[in-house]
Amino acid sequence: MSVFGRESSRAEDRFEAWLKRMHQERVLAGETEPVGPCPDEAFLGGVARRSKKIPLSDPRIDHAATCPNCMNRILAMRQSIRSERRKLAFGLAAACLVVIVGLVAWIRYEVRHRQTLVAAARISRTVDLWNKGTYRGEQPEQLQSVVLPPALVRLTIILPRFSSPGQYLVAVTRDQSGNGVVAEGFASAGVRNGQETLSVDLDLRSAVAGAYFLSTTHEQDQAAYYYPLQIKDRASK
Numbered sequence: 001m002s003v004f005g006r007e008s009s010r011a012e013d014r015f016e017a018w019l020k021r022m023h024q025e026r027v028l029a030g031e032t033e034p035v036g037p038c039p040d041e042a043f044l045g046g047v048a049r050r051s052k053k054i055p056l057s058d059p060r061i062d063h064a065a066t067c068p069n070c071m072n073r074i075l076a077m078r079q080s081i082r083s084e085r086r087k088l089a090f091g092l093a094a095a096c097l098v099v100i101v102g103l104v105a106w107i108r109y110e111v112r113h114r115q116t117l118v119a120a121a122r123i124s125r126t127v128d129l130w131n132k133g134t135y136r137g138e139q140p141e142q143l144q145s146v147v148l149p150p151a152l153v154r155l156t157i158i159l160p161r162f163s164s165p166g167q168y169l170v171a172v173t174r175d176q177s178g179n180g181v182v183a184e185g186f187a188s189a190g191v192r193n194g195q196e197t198l199s200v201d202l203d204l205r206s207a208v209a210g211a212y213f214l215s216t217t218h219e220q221d222q223a224a225y226y227y228p229l230q231i232k233d234r235a236s237k
């Protein structure tokens, strides 16, 4: 680094490169007088690799710096060293890429595998409300057999006769006013076997066994319908 700062040091680098080039051209043109015999390949290789084991006072350096044959050998060796380094860097970059691609593939596999496990752990249940009253204000008759396990439940609901199609909010609540929501999910109702049917995932894993309500609320209607529901305890799963 020069005392004149970055700019002048860059100018110095350019000047040195120019001197080196001029010198090389003179040597390669045979305008210099080399002293002594040509050193062996190993020594020239050391110079090409800029080995620190070779002292600048070594007379063979003076020879190599003025001999067109040695200069040619050194330039050729430097070229191949540079291309080898480039190949190595390329190889390293390719290896990094392989590792990254492998990692991404592994993470994607893990995520998918976990999703599959979750899907497999999901328990399917169907609730048939087809014959339950849907008239506003009318109490639905007691549901006989809606008992759900404290698990991930894929709940398919056959909606009461005359139900509207569209989006529904399905919830499991503690009371009939919609308080104490244990689990909820949105689902689209569609006609299946002539009946409005929807399927929703409910996570009841942390639910304590007991009496609850299953509610369905149509997105536009906003009136919630509540049906009694039992969640059984873990032991009887």
Ligand SMILES: [Zn+2]
Residues within 6 Å of the ligand: 034, 037, 038, 039, 063, 064, 067, 068, 069, 070, 071
């Ligand atoms: Zn020589």
